[in-house]
Amino acid sequence: MVLVLALGDLHVPHRAADLPPKFKSMLVPGKIQHIICTGNLCIKEIHDYLKTICPDLHIVRGEFDDDARYPENKILTIGQFKLGLCHGHQVIPWGDLDSLAMLQRQLDVDILVTGHTHQFTAYKHEGGVVINPGSATGAYSSINQDVNPSFVLMDIDGLRVVVYVYELVDGEVKVDKIDFKKISTSNSAP
Amino acid sequence: MATSEIEPESSGTLVMSRATESDNHFANLRSVRWRVNLGVLPSSASSVDELRRATADSRRRYALLRRRLLMDPHLLKDDRDSLNLFIDNPLSQNPDSAWGQFFRNAELEKTVDQDLSRLYPEHWCYFQAPGCQGMLRRILLLWCLKHPEYGYGQGMHELLAPLLYVLHVDIMRLSQVRKDYDDYFTDMFDSLSFKERDISYTFDFNKFIDSMDDDELSSQGYSKKIKSLDELDPEVQSIVMLSDSYGAEGELGSVLSEKFMEHDAYCMFDALMSGTNGCVSMASFFGYSPAKGSHTRLSPVLGACSAFYRLLAVVDASLYSHLVELGVEPQYFGLRWLRVLFGREFLLQDLLLLWDEIFLADNSARTFTDDDEDSRNHMFSVFDCPRGTLISGMAVSMILYLRSSLLSTENATCCLQRLLNFPEDIDLNKIICKAKWLQALVLSSNGVFEQRSSVPKSVPSNSSLIVTPDCYWEKKWRLLQKSEEEEEKQMSPPTQKKKKWLKVTNLFRAVTDLSRYKTRSVLESLSQKLSSNPEGEANGCPVTVSMENSPTQETEEGSMDFHTADEDSITSDEESSSFYSDPTSLVRDSNYPENDSNSSTVLTLCPDENSNSIDDLLSAEDSSVSSEPTSPASRDCSTSSDSVSEEKCTGQQTCVDSPLPISPHSRNDYPETQCNEDDSTDKSVSIITKEHKLVTGIVQWFLKCKRNFSGEETSKRNATESHPQALSSHKTGDLDSNLMKTRKTLGQSMLEHIQVIELIFQQEPGLVQGGLIKNIAKTELIEKGQDTATTALRELRKISNLLSGM
Numbered sequence: 003m004v005l006v007l008a009l010g011d012l013h014v015p016h017r018a019a020d021l022p023p024k025f026k027s028m029l030v031p032g033k034i035q036h037i038i039c040t041g042n043l044c045i046k047e048i049h050d051y052l053k054t055i056c057p058d059l060h061i062v063r064g065e066f067d068d069d070a071r072y073p074e075n076k077i078l079t080i081g082q083f084k085l086g087l088c089h090g091h092q093v094i095p096w097g098d099l100d101s102l103a104m105l106q107r108q109l110d111v112d113i114l115v116t117g118h119t120h121q122f123t124a125y126k127h128e129g130g131v132v133i134n135p136g137s138a139t140g141a142y143s144s145i146n147q148d149v150n151p152s153f154v155l156m157d158i159d160g161l162r163v164v165v166y167v168y169e170l171v172d173g174e175v176k177v178d179k180i181d182f183k184k185i186s187t188s189n190s191a192p
Numbered sequence: 193m194a195t196s197e198i199e200p201e202s203s204g205t206l207v208m209s210r211a212t213e214s215d216n217h218f219a220n221l222r223s224v225r226w227r228v229n230l231g232v233l234p235s236s237a238s239s240v241d242e243l244r245r246a247t248a249d250s251r252r253r254y255a256l257l258r259r260r261l262l263m264d265p266h267l268l269k270d271d272r273d274s275l276n277l278f279i280d281n282p283l284s285q286n287p288d289s290a291w292g293q294f295f296r297n298a299e300l301e302k303t304v305d306q307d308l309s310r311l312y313p314e315h316w317c318y319f320q321a322p323g324c325q326g327m328l329r330r331i332l333l334l335w336c337l338k339h340p341e342y343g344y345g346q347g348m349h350e351l352l353a354p355l356l357y358v359l360h361v362d363i364m365r366l367s368q369v370r371k372d373y374d375d376y377f378t379d380m381f382d383s384l385s386f387k388e389r390d391i392s393y394t395f396d397f398n399k400f401i402d403s404m405d406d407d408e409l410s411s412q413g414y415s416k417k418i419k420s421l422d423e424l425d426p427e428v429q430s431i432v433m434l435s436d437s438y439g440a441e442g443e444l445g446s447v448l449s450e451k452f453m454e455h456d457a458y459c460m461f462d463a464l465m466s467g468t469n470g471c472v473s474m475a476s477f478f479g480y481s482p483a484k485g486s487h488t489r490l491s492p493v494l495g496a497c498s499a500f501y502r503l504l505a506v507v508d509a510s511l512y513s514h515l516v517e518l519g520v521e522p523q524y525f526g527l528r529w530l531r532v533l534f535g536r537e538f539l540l541q542d543l544l545l546l547w548d549e550i551f552l553a554d555n556s557a558r559t560f561t562d563d564d565e566d567s568r569n570h571m572f573s574v575f576d577c578p579r580g581t582l583i584s585g586m587a588v589s590m591i592l593y594l595r596s597s598l599l600s601t602e603n604a605t606c607c608l609q610r611l612l613n614f615p616e617d618i619d620l621n622k623i624i625c626k627a628k629w630l631q632a633l634v635l636s637s638n639g640v641f642e643q644r645s646s647v648p649k650s651v652p653s654n655s656s657l658i659v660t661p662d663c664y665w666e667k668k669w670r671l672l673q674k675s676e677e678e679e680e681k682q683m684s685p686p687t688q689k690k691k692k693w694l695k696v697t698n699l700f701r702a703v704t705d706l707s708r709y710k711t712r713s714v715l716e717s718l719s720q721k722l723s724s725n726p727e728g729e730a731n732g733c734p735v736t737v738s739m740e741n742s743p744t745q746e747t748e749e750g751s752m753d754f755h756t757a758d759e760d761s762i763t764s765d766e767e768s769s770s771f772y773s774d775p776t777s778l779v780r781d782s783n784y785p786e787n788d789s790n791s792s793t794v795l796t797l798c799p800d801e802n803s804n805s806i807d808d809l810l811s812a813e814d815s816s817v818s819s820e821p822t823s824p825a826s827r828d829c830s831t832s833s834d835s836v837s838e839e840k841c842t843g844q845q846t847c848v849d850s851p852l853p854i855s856p857h858s859r860n861d862y863p864e865t866q867c868n869e870d871d872s873t874d875k876s877v878s879i880i881t882k883e884h885k886l887v888t889g890i891v892q893w894f895l896k897c898k899r900n901f902s903g904e905e906t907s908k909r910n911a912t913e914s915h916p917q918a919l920s921s922h923k924t925g926d927l928d929s930n931l932m933k934t935r936k937t938l939g940q941s942m943l944e945h946i947q948v949i950e951l952i953f954q955q956e957p958g959l960v961q962g963g964l965i966k967n968i969a970k971t972e973l974i975e976k977g978q979d980t981a982t983t984a985l986r987e988l989r990k991i992s993n994l995l996s997g998m
Contacts, residue, residue, distance in 0.1 A: 166277075177281045178277065
């Protein structure tokens with residue numbers, strides 16, 4: 003029962019002022035165990051705000067991030083799953099599934115979380131999942147002007163992960179979920 | 193679960209005096225006994241089957257509850273097709289969402305875990321084992337979810353833990369019995385017992401051949417195995433029947449079962465918390481709002497605290513006033529005592545004994561007869577049932593156990609430290625006996641414990657402690673009067689005398705019980721004398737009691753020993769129980785200065801069987817008593833009991849009393865002259881505050897006795913004359929049951945007596961002293977005596993003022 007919040011591409015303050023209030027009201031501290039952020043926050047204040055929601059914050063470098071110390075890629079293990087994190091501007095063409103699958107194989111993760119397209123997508127691919135949480139603030143991107151704010155909450159429980167997608171459509175929060183069960187690999191520790 | 197340090201139940205249980213027949217069956221099966229007492233199992237079960245059915249039902253209820261409440265959001269998702277994701281997502285703020293419930297449960301679990309991790313660290317092997325912790329956690333969570341109005345309160349885990357423990361102990365016992373009496377547990381399928389468990393499929397030829405060889409042996413063994421349960425002793429038999437897998441309700445009904453420990457523990461916990469429709473529900477002790485229907489605006493636990501403080505005030509006003517002075521409110525320590533039913537004060541094994549007693553006490557509210565409807569206890573609902581009174585009695589008994597150390601404290605912190613760190617090496621039996629005594633006291637008083645409204649407002653505030661008990665003692669006195677009068681009519685004078693004497697001794701006994709400072713020598717001499725002189729003797733049974741007012745105030749075993757010693761020697765009459773309460777009323781001197789110490793008095797009083805006057809008794813020769821009838825002091829004691837007999841024997845005054853000769857072995861002298869007031873029995877004032885007061889009271893009382901029966905010296909004829917008047921007026925007052933009038937008369941008579949004494953003291957100091965104190969050096973006596981006497985007189989004056997003022 004581990005709740006992992008995945009979001010990114012906030013572009014605060016350049017392209018958006020803040021998270022939508024409806025999202026902020028949902029993100030109360032204490033419920034979420036981990037936050038993984040795809041990057042492009044861009045300033046420290048948002049970083050601090052995310053820290054208040056959950057102290058365990060993992061973040062990778064987007065091209066507009068102020069802090070240059072964030073890594074390009076990150077790999078985490080939560081429960082039985084390995085998660086990979088990358089902003090996505092490095093993967094060309096942007097948002098292409100095959101390229102992302104290459105990255106997933108490279109990082110050897112079950113779940114790959116990338117951003118940069120500001121568009122929510124979730125693919126099940128080759129025994130793994132590739133998730134793009136979109137932009138939590140609805141900031142415009144270089145390829146898309148009309149962006150709906152969205153983020154993703156993953157509920158990892160044993161060999162099963164349930165992905166909840168929260169999207170702000172016409173001022174209303176819409177929730178959707180996707181189930182994903184991992185085929186148990188014989189990953190015994192050496 | 194680690195079993196290394198769990199010992200099987202020892203049979204050394206204490207006062208199982210009120211065990212009923214059903215209890216006897218389960219004398220060693222604490223969990224079953226408790227389940228019956230708490231109401232989980234029917235107490236009037238006619239057969240084992242009934243018990244099994246009740247067990248099965250309670251377990252089913254729990255299983256249902258668990259399935260319903262311990263929800264897993266994942267499972268929910270699978271079941272439901274149309275799921276409103278907007279509501280049921282993890283981040284939903286909607287209070288109805290399943291996830292919201294999940295998070296709330298998680299919060300609750302965190303709180304419970306905080307407590308559980310600190311549960312019984314001294315028995316951590318058992319209680320901190322993960323299986324046990326898991327069970328405790330689940331039970332507490334489910335109970336709290338079922339009763340959201342209470343939530344989880346710190347301490348509930350302490351109530352639950354011993355319940356689980358006793359279940360475990362019984363399971364151990366069961367496994368022990370199974371091992372020992374394996375034969376009886378063979379499943380009697382088709383009333384054939386099979387030697388081999390697996391008969392058909394794993395038939396082992398070799399074994400079969402071997403067994404053929406030992407045919408004789410095996411057949412003998414075989415026949416031996418077919419035994420009937422009747423051969424076993426009842427306890428083992430009941431264990432077997434209770435846990436038979438083929439009995440009623442099968443495995444679910446097997447009363448002692450490891451599989452269903454959680455279910456049973458939950459049922460017991462639920463019963464304990466809810467009180468099963470009785471008065472005392474432990475859950476109410478965790479609540480803060482006042483109970484419905486209570487006349488106070490206090491929450492139940494505060495009400496119970498004030499109730500036992502009130503009881504303390506009644507039985508030991510000095511300690512009570514000391515605690516009040518220091519500012520020690522009962523809830524500072526009472527909250528912890530009551531909420532976990534003394535779980536934090538005693539070791540686990542002791543606690544189990546204590547809870548045996550508490551659960552044995554009936555929890556149903558008492559029904560009051562019509563007469564007492566008006567006297568129904570409105571203030572303290574905890575006194576409405578035996579269990580509640582026992583709990584309060586236990587609290588008071590514990591406070592009294594620490595009496596000496598509490599009285600020596602100077603500030604509230606010290607006091608609380610001592611109260612909250614109850615000593616470990618204690619004699620629990622004694623404390624429980626005392627608690628039961630207090631319980632009987634409260635129950636027999638028919639709830640006259642409060643009714644502040646009836647207290648006259650004119651009474652000064654400093655006597656507020658003493659005023660309210662008046663109502664109680666008043667009523668007691670009246671009841672006593674009625675019963676006595678009835679008795680008197682039925683009995684002949686000699687037997688009346690005998691009765692009086694019995695009352696005297698019983699009263700005395702009870703008083704000394706309360707006073708708690710008898711020494712060994714006293715006890716021995718007393719019991720000796722009592723046993724050597726049966727009540728029927730004429731020159732009979734002197735009662736020698738020496739009382740020490742030692743400032744050290746060591747709590748001796750004395751009171752209890754004295755109690756028991758007396759019981760052997762004196763037959764208690766039917767009023768003895770009522771007299772337990774009486775003595776405190778009789779012994780009065782609330783304002784007596786507390787600095788008199790190191791003085792002891794020895795009273796001797798000889799019962800008189802034949803003659804009508806106790807002065808004969810008093811003047812009777814005794815080994816330790818000087819029977820010189822030269823005592824000048826007028827000792828006027830009037831007691832309710834004696835006032836009745838006064839009617840019969842006034843006018844028989846001839847000899848002078850040798851009122852209180854002091855035995856040679858008394859160390860310091862305390863001339864009894866100081867008492868002499870009619871301590872206006874129950875009508876008047878308060879309760880013993882210190883040992884001296886007790887002494888003086890007793891002295892007074894005995895003097896009164898003597899006075900009633902005998903008379904006075906010629907030099908005190910005036911007093912005598914006034915006395916009968918006072919007494920008669922007293923009597924009439926009593927008969928009229930006019931409270932005020934009697935009080936006034938009593939006050940007047942007291943005043944008269946005081947005057948007499950003063951007179952005497954002024955006139956014949958030497959004679960008084962010399963006459964009084966026969967066998968002791970007079971010099972030291974005289975000085976001390978006079979001082980004490982004068983102070984006593986001053987106090988008596990005050991009292992009389994009080995009384996006449998009322």
